[in-house]
Amino acid sequence: GQNIDQPTEMTATEGAIVQINCTYQTSGFNGLFWYQQHAGEAPTFLSYNVLDGLEEKGRFSSFLSRSKGYSYLLLKELQMKDSASYLCAVRDSNYQLIWGAGTKLIIKP
């Protein structure tokens, strides 16, 4: 079967750095997405990786290793507004998007 694994919940301190991991087992691979979802709101796009390596976008970076079936989202200089769920999604060989259950990130002052 196809599976996306993310930690259920993480806690970090304002101003710190946090890394949210995502491992996947899918039938083929055609790209990996990270989305942010605040409670009660719609998911919003953060990043897209299709090749191995690090993609940096401001305070957020996303890393991909296709051989390991692994990605992480790195958030720097954490702010209270970063408290949200972070969703990892992988597009498989049929171009279907498989979603993880999300990681709830709690930021403490």
Add this chain to the structure above:
Amino acid sequence: NAGVTQTPKFRILKIGQSMTLQCTQDMNHNYMYWYRQDPGMGLKLIYYSVGAGITDKGEVPNGYNVSRSTTEDFPLRLELAAPSQTSVYFCASGIQENTEAFFGQGTRLTVV
């Protein structure tokens, strides 16, 4: 710029009733999707469309129907509502498969 608009935001249905969840996008996107999101679970694709007149089943299509008569609109129809359809429903659109999807604000549906 409206983006993706879903209506209604909240709805309570009785078992066996039917309803249509509306979704409209003004970005001229070819791809549109309907997802459901249940607590502790990843988003599940119900139906999707790659253009006007074309629809395809996703992972969990049973109990739902869709149509795509125009590029802008992608309504989701629930026939004979069941408690298992209690969920948050999101409509999304995108330019193509490997680009970001833009989501509507969601419809919280409760079937009692």
